[in-house]
Amino acid sequence: MVGPLLKGLKITFSHLFKPAFTVKYPYEKIEVAPRWRGKHVLRVDEEGREKCCYCGLCEAVCPANAIRIYGEEAPLEKSDVGKIAVIYEIDYRRCIFCGYCEEACPRGAIELTTFYELAEPEREKLLQTKETLLEKR
Amino acid sequence: MVMWIAVTVVKLLIYFAILMLFVAYGTLAERKVAGHIQDRLGPYHCGPHGVLQPLADGLKLFFKEDIVASEADKFLYFLAPALAVVPPLLVLGIIPIGESITIAGKTIPLPIANINVAVLYFLGVTSLSVYAIMLGGWSGNSKYPLLGGLRSAAQFISYELVLGLSIIGVVMLVGSFNLVDIVKYQKDMWLFIKQPVAFVAYMVAAIAELNRAPFDLPEAESELVGGYHTEYSSMKFALFFLGEYANMVVSSAIATALFLGGWYAPCSFLSFIPGPVWFLLKTFALFFFMLWIRWTYPRLRYDQLMGMCWKYLIPITLFNILGTGLVVILKAGGV
């Protein structure tokens, strides 16, 4: 009867001197896997043109209806196919980070990055627009 | 006379400061021990390795909104947290932290009150702490605290008995209720070697009296949310906490005096370290033991706890008394 009780004490005592398993988060950042589905980014090609050609597939495939997209004709120096998304909004109040937009995109224009600190103090700031999404070169 | 009063007041202040420091850092120790046992770090943010955490906690609790349950019995509701702190502070007076010290040619006895019935006083005063929990459970006019209060009433009455019976063995051997006499008796051999059963029974009963896991049924946060202190917030809640930790410290200190040889060093070559240091070290060891137990075992059920008390602990302590009595009589020359 007492044996198992003592064994329990032994286990907990031995852990007292083992290194901690936790990460001191705000001081240390966690490395996430490359496939991590974090903040979105709108890619640009080598010449600095937006890859997105306003096909609307991401908007259609989004299970949470988080994406709003509106496009117009554009000159070739802005887009290689002559179409560009003027409005590209992802509402992070709705987004579930399933990664379907990335999978649906035929040109690899939208991707999910490994950036994970997405909390904002105000709800309005969670609406991601083209300015916050577009890749900076 | 004036001198005596001045010395006693100074002693009181020092003892109180030591107790409060012990309590404050007891909470930190609890969280640190829990953290390291569970492969994490515990408080880390306030000060290096969280050493300022008790201050932060105190400040936070002080500035928190004080919510009074609207249907509460106001008088008892305010009385209960105050009652929780009083008993351990009362016991503080009899703790024999050392024998005496000599300052400027004057010998000053270290215990605040060296009374002849210290053990009885301890038992009497600690049994008051049940009122805090019972009244706290009752006065909130809420169901979970009521259940917690009911549990604590039954638990305290049962374990008070075990506590008393386990000390009787010691008292029989020493032949005195005076804690200083009891410690002096242990100069050569600690009493827990002569009275191992009583020591174990005392520790179990003490943990049960303190509502510590695995006997923390009156609060049992996974069953009764918070038990008796569910309806309390801010400093009232803090007082309950303070009372619990102060009680732990005081119980450990009394156990040190009763079983672990008080201020005496474990072996003679270590006796260059002053007695009070030994006393505090031993107290902390028992305190740590209580933390260690808490983070190891699951919680017993209410009926099982009562069963353990009445079916096992009380008969065992009674047999212990019988055995001790026989030994005492035989040594004294027999019948």
Place this chain on the structure above:
Amino acid sequence: MAVKEEQQFKELMAKGTSLGQVDEDIMRQNIRTQDLWVNMGPQHPSTHGVLRLILALQGERIVDTEIVIGYLHRGTEKLAEARTYHQIIPLTDRLDYLASPAMNFGYVLAVEKLAGIEVPERAEYIRVLMAELARISSHLLWLATHALDIGAMTVFLYCFREREMVLDLFEMATGGRLTTSYYRIGGVAHDLPEGFLDKVKEFCEIFPKRVQDYDDLLYSNRIWLSRTVNVAKISAEKGLALGLSGPSIRGSGVNWDLRRANPYSVYDKLDFEVAVFDGCDVYARYLVRRKEMLESCKIVKQCVEYLEKTEGPVMAKVPKVFKPPAGEVYFATEAPKGELGYYIVSDGSNKPYRLKIRTPSFANLIALPEMVKGQMVADVIAAIGSIDVVLGEVDR
């Protein structure tokens, strides 16, 4: 009451009884005991989310229990009617959010059966691998919270430590830790990343040793035994009648595991034992899940062995705009909590006409009042833990 008492008083006085006797008689007739009604949840530390129980107590004994659910209702079934078949997969993640691959698994298998899609074998093995890892992670979280409820707080963090390793594996393969959305109709989203299988093997090495840690703290611990043995018993007959499934019924000695009873995917090619214990109590359910974790570990090892040797596609040819033929299908899988069934009615369009989900927790929860009748308040907590409810799944 007062009028009645007065009348009784007069009657008794007329009979010539003494005054003291009269008082006592009236007291005996008028003082009654009453059940104490306690509302447990939806905000309660041990109701695993938002379960609400209304308990009628006599002292600490349970007289009656009423279950109130619906606090986490998100209308998954209705939402599914407005989503394409692919878009439903993230919804299924959020049923039992502690084992999302297992939730995906049942759904994609049901759709594949409806549309008659052949899935590449490699994809099947990956799916089984993920589903079994999910079972381990789900059972680990169960053991953690169950031990926490009973008061063993340290086991909680030890289990979380290992669960973290599984979640890291999920993160590596799928990009998500909790809501993985990894399975696709006809296969899985991507092939496994490089180095993944080594990590899985590493985990399989460590894990049984860690189970030993939990055993040292619980398995033969006197206090754990007294809190679980002969607590919240339910007989096999009663359990079957109430529709219990999964570990909850296997703890009552019924050998019913859909992976064996009705093998789907590649389970018929894998070697594992079905954990069955016949204690009918909380401890037996603990033993079942404990053994299942170790068996799942074995299955994972076999999957790794296969996946290391073979290469190949992980997706079947499925048209982008997926329209299954009209018809209906029911497919049940063994999720960590029990039988998970998807019933799909298709009208031939790209959205299901109706999706009904038979979730194990919902069915298992109904056995709770039966289990806790006559037990103590503390046993309710143990019982809730032992049937392992996830409210996301109960309320849907």
